[in-house]
Amino acid sequence: MTPATPLHPPHARAPTQHSARVHTVGLVLVHALVWTLLQSLAQGNLDSYHDMLENFAWAQTFEWGTFKHPPFFAWVVGMWFAVFPTADWAYRLLAYTNVAVGLWGVAVLARRLQLAHLAPTALLLLLWALPYTTLAAKFNANSQLLSLWPWTAVALLTAIDSRGARGWAWHIALGLLAAACFLSKYYSGVFLVGFLVVALTRAEGRRWLLSPWPWLALAVFAIALLPHLAWLRASDFATLGYAMDQGNGDTAWEALLKFGLTPLVYWGLAWLACVAVFASVQQARTQRRWLGGLAQGLWVSWRPTGWDDVLFWLAVLPGGITLLFGLAGAVELSTPWSIPIGYAFSLLWLRNLSQDAGPDGSKKAQRRLHRAAWPVLALVVAVGLAHGWQRAQQGHPDHYRPSEQAAQDVLALWAREVPGVPLGWSGGAWADNALLAFYADRQIRALPGLPDVSPATLAPHADWATQGGVLLCPLGPVGAQRQSRDITRPPQVPSTGYSKDPDRCLADMRAWLQTQGQATEPVTLRVVRQGWRFPRQVPFEYAVFFYRPAVTPAAR
Structure with missing residues (x-):
């Protein structure tokens, strides 16, 4: 041996x-x-x-x-x-x-x-x-x-x-x-x-x-x-519970x-x-x-x-x-x-x-x-850059998704629509809505789904009701096919994974805002990514709902 x-x-x-x-x-x-x-x-x-x-x-x-x-x-x-x-x-x-x-x-x-x-x-x-x-x-x-x-x-x-x-x-x-x-x-x-x-x-x-x-x-x-x-x-x-969902015994x-x-x-x-x-x-x-x-x-x-x-x-x-x-x-x-x-x-x-x-x-x-x-490293760089160029030329959605620009636009929209009220939290599609905190203002607390519903309640944002908030539903590239469903029916248990189901996101956000006595119609933002790395025009849309606190900082 x-x-x-x-x-x-x-x-x-x-x-x-x-x-x-x-x-x-x-x-x-x-x-x-x-x-x-x-x-x-x-x-x-x-x-x-x-x-x-x-x-x-x-x-x-x-x-x-x-x-x-x-x-x-x-x-x-x-x-x-x-x-x-x-x-x-x-x-x-x-x-x-x-x-x-x-x-x-x-x-x-x-x-x-x-x-x-x-x-x-x-x-x-x-x-x-x-x-x-x-x-x-x-x-x-x-x-x-x-x-x-x-x-x-x-x-x-x-x-x-x-x-x-x-x-x-x-x-x-x-x-x-x-x-x-x-x-x-x-x-x-x-x-x-x-x-x-x-x-x-x-x-x-x-x-x-x-x-x-x-x-x-x-x-x-x-x-x-x-x-x-x-x-x-x-x-x-x-x-x-999440870990156990990965298997069923078979x-x-x-x-x-x-x-x-x-x-x-x-x-x-x-x-x-x-x-x-x-x-x-x-x-x-x-x-x-x-x-x-x-x-x-x-x-x-x-x-x-x-x-x-x-x-x-x-x-x-x-x-x-x-x-x-x-x-x-x-x-x-x-x-x-x-x-x-x-x-x-x-x-x-x-x-x-x-x-x-x-x-x-x-x-x-x-x-x-x-x-x-x-x-080999030089070949990797060449192949990587060629791959990025190809995705840019083909208009690949992952390449053109305008996360940073969308965050800035949503923040500007909030300041215009709800002047004088700081934006305290974001909800809706998870973890898409965290783009506001990452790209625009890290003080905005990103919440999974809705602020008073699990799983957001596991790490609660105690002041959500007295702060301004937005609920974000990414609608994807303009012209992309979406799942057809009846968004007027009462929603089931609220979800967090709305990225591939925008209609469900819209329905759940409307239903929750109605229970809060808030306006239920969103503003639709159209965002296009620009720059030398993005030669094509690939617009994306985002539905933005507003949560206006009943007691604003100015009224206190």
Whole structure:
């Protein structure tokens, strides 16, 4: 059996490791800045599902939970925009800063596994994978885990080896990082369950489990979760209800298959590039046929060195445990959940292929991969800009959606129609209405749906009745087909997801305003995006309802 990878790096570091670290830092920072700029130029808006506006709305107040997700990533958004301006470029910079922090964690993990010499190439390969590039642009609960999971793995491996003051620090860090993972997305439970397997597979891990130290980390984890658990109880377990809606007890075979194939889609190009380059080096060294070397490399890249192979278990357990839960019908798997699972993939491929190729072959293969880094990045920029230009020429709605201009126009409309009354809150379509707070005035409180109806009541805006408010119903591009329905019938339980059902939004807003003794007819705004990035005229319409407070500030 091949000896397992040691957990601990040598205390003395070779001088070449310093230059490798500098190269790694430069590689990550350049990619983060390039992707931030590229997304800002090629994409006309934030994500089409409004996840990022939703995050910003949740971040307006500090809460221990939301009606959909645990709150950690919203806290991150709140802290970020306490420093940065509310602009698309700043949000994208947050998204790729999150990537950079995660890649830094992967580099530290490589040192913990005595694989520091592979770290620059491992990070380069991750930068050729979708979760760290295109998918990372949408900062949400899934992408938040890109930064948290690697560092939590580092904390586990370091804690197992630490005692005394260092042990206290790392076990507290392990508990806090594990809590941050769980408070970002409950799905992190499968990642944390895998830690038990990682510990059990090694002798020092088993000794650690029998010591008091894991209980310290577990106690910190539990204490950090207590406020969220109290919030859950007070909110009738709203977040858990949303999570439980993701499955009905039956095995969703189609979703299971999609999740199983997702790693091939998300990391496939990076994996194939890595294996192909090593196969070409092996061909020159051993006269082995390239296709045969490629086929062997595909298997070798995933091969464990033994049952106590820490790196192998870190790489395969998150996806494997997820598939088991999906097979059992505990949940219907969603492909975006796989975004954080591959943080250790490239390290595993490189370690295994390097062992097969030998030191000289490994160095040669890694040099070839790094020579491709800048041409690939240049190609990415060219393709990204071409994609943005194509969307602009085709009049793609996501590109032309005039969120920022609409926010400014709605604010100007309010000042004209209700002079002297500050606009205090926005409701209606969620999370579309948060565009007012993000693009126009961050003091405007964005509410999901209606201010006195759940889920807005989970984080109530106490003064809504005495403040001015608008209810926003985006009607979409002018001329786009809309769902036909009878908007005169009494609405059912008010919804928040009105983006694709504007008629339902109009009906619910009218019904609610009638109960408040307010005017029920909206003003329809037509907004057109202009500028060199928007050569076509693609008008969008928004229905704006006004809530005028019975007691205005001037009358008090």
